Amino acid sequence: MNLLAGKRIVLTQGELFNFAGSETVTYELAEYFSIHGAEVIVVTHGFGLEWLREFTALDNVRVYQGSDPELRETLEEGPVDIAWIHHQLIPEQLLRHPGGTAFVFHHMSAQHPGEYPISYRIEEALASSILFPAQETLDAHAAGPLLESLPPGLLAVLGNPAPERFNRPKEPSPALQRLLVISNHIPDELADAVAALPEGIEVRILGNEADRGGVSRRVTPEDLAWADAVVSIGKSVQYSLVSAVPVYCYDYFGGPGWLDEENFAPARYANFSGRGFDRKTATTIADELINRYAAATDAMQALRAKYSADFLLDDRIGVVLRGVTAFAGPPLSARDIEAHLKMQDQRYIFTNVNAGLAISTGQLTEKLKAAVEEVESLRSLLAAEPPRARIPELIKRRFSGRRPV
Structure with missing residues (x-):
């Protein structure tokens, strides 16, 4: 009905x-x-x-x-x-x-x-x-x-x-080759751990982390289908659970790491936020991501069979x-x-x-960026030829498109 x-x-x-x-x-x-x-x-x-x-x-x-x-x-x-x-x-x-x-x-x-x-x-x-x-x-x-x-x-x-569209269980991968990090606040130890992963592991970042290569947008089922594993907290954990994608629960609060039957209940109690667990070192995180991946895939299959019905919208x-x-x-x-x-x-x-300040700050950043690029352009011109020979062109470029005062 x-x-x-x-x-x-x-x-x-x-x-x-x-x-x-x-x-x-x-x-x-x-x-x-x-x-x-x-x-x-x-x-x-x-x-x-x-x-x-x-x-x-x-x-x-x-x-x-x-x-x-x-x-x-x-x-x-x-x-x-x-x-x-x-x-x-x-x-x-x-x-x-x-x-x-x-x-x-x-x-x-x-x-x-x-x-x-x-x-x-x-x-x-x-x-x-x-x-x-x-x-x-x-x-x-x-x-x-x-x-x-x-x-x-x-x-x-x-x-x-999670919405029903995420309810697409994925076959586990035999090895970690594609890692999806979903976070708006990646802690340094996690960033260092990801950077230390062996070559050949492809990493994608979703979230407000442009400086680390992140893309800010909604998470989709296609993102989960691409990934062999997810590192995240909060709502993305439920996405991973119903999609049968192993999830390493960790962010700025800390976290248990790979979800399994032993840590699932306390992690669930705290909304899979990572609260209630210790912080880890970058070395520990990198080691667990690689060497405990196989066990994590088995654990996720069992967790999904037992709990996924609790997390469907x-x-x-x-x-x-x-x-x-x-x-x-x-x-x-x-x-x-x-x-x-x-x-x-x-x-x-x-x-x-606050939104206005953010917009104003963004506009100011763009103006500063444009000014820096202009200075670098002028500097390259000056370096190429003696300044006196380039003065007419520099003046023309500097003031082109501006109305006289």
Whole structure:
């Protein structure tokens, strides 16, 4: 039974600039809802063109900044069936008129302040389900005072699941020849270990690591099909698990290394983040990547057979949707609404000021790069011939295309 056909869903996200964890979760939810026939309204404080292209390529998906006047018009076109809330971003219309909408609050981290409730009374009143990526995250939120009055049955682990398209088990390779590193923050010891691998092992890096040769974009099933093994943490571990690709779980928090039956439970508890395990030296990492690869392939086959069903998005979202109910309580406190909206406005300003600074910094970098290239060009001309003989050409090149003052 399709629970989503014809439904209107609001899906919120703090920002959509980087190809990182929460952005990817939001995209994959929008994709899932779209595939199953829902109309999806994505609301965010700010977005970049790359993510805008990704979302708008999906059927029946629209993206709005929370401040966009057209958002109000869109929400007034008809009732919203489900509001899936990330980073406490709730459109004003839904705060003031929540009746008939089922609210799902999804807290994707216990480390980031933006993942905690702005107003616990609002979440307490609206929530039909409150989700976390791992038990560690749930425990951290539940230990604080903000959610202590909520019924325990509302809190659940979603598990950071992978879309069905990743569910393509790959035959293991007899030797490590292709290594895929997925990270936005490669620690030095991992970079040194990868550099020390024997010649003949091809390495690809996905992530915001341009200085190390990385490419920033979404991870695809084709990436996993190419790789003999993956080095990563977080969501990419689930991709690897359902694809039956051995995964070396390690990044800036440290990590257990190759996942196996012995370390799987504690790694899973911490959302495969690497927390709870020691850091390793570059020598140790390089040695384990090469000399324990065969054992890792056997371990992954066993792990996939036992656990992959726990990490498939279709199954996990189905469980959530069957349990949510529409809000039918009294109106929210006007004071709580105004306080929440004020905090949202502050986050909007902060997000877009930071984005503006990043753009300005990028533009400045390009200008500096162009200036350096021009200086090097002039220097080469001067070195080729005596300066006096080249002065007319230098002046012409230096000021070509500029209007006189």
